[in-house]
Amino acid sequence: MDDVPACLGGLCVECGACGRGAIFWGQSGEAKMPTPDAARRLRCSACGAKRPVLYRAISEAEAKRWYIDR
Secondary structure, three states: OOOOOOOOOEEEEEEOOOOOEEEEOOOOHHHHOOHHHHHHHOOOOOOOOOOEEEEEEOOHHHHHHHHHHO
């Protein structure tokens, strides 16, 4: 979903190795980054892998739905 501007919504991240999930919301630096830049910078805090799966959520409800359904 690269067509959603980075300034809108939140950044949903799931580790491609261990499956740990996180949501960066609002004014955090990670949420403001363009999606390709965030993919290169983020590292899993649980296993240390650098293979994030990113999803740009437009609303808080959409981010919560992503977190529950993943």
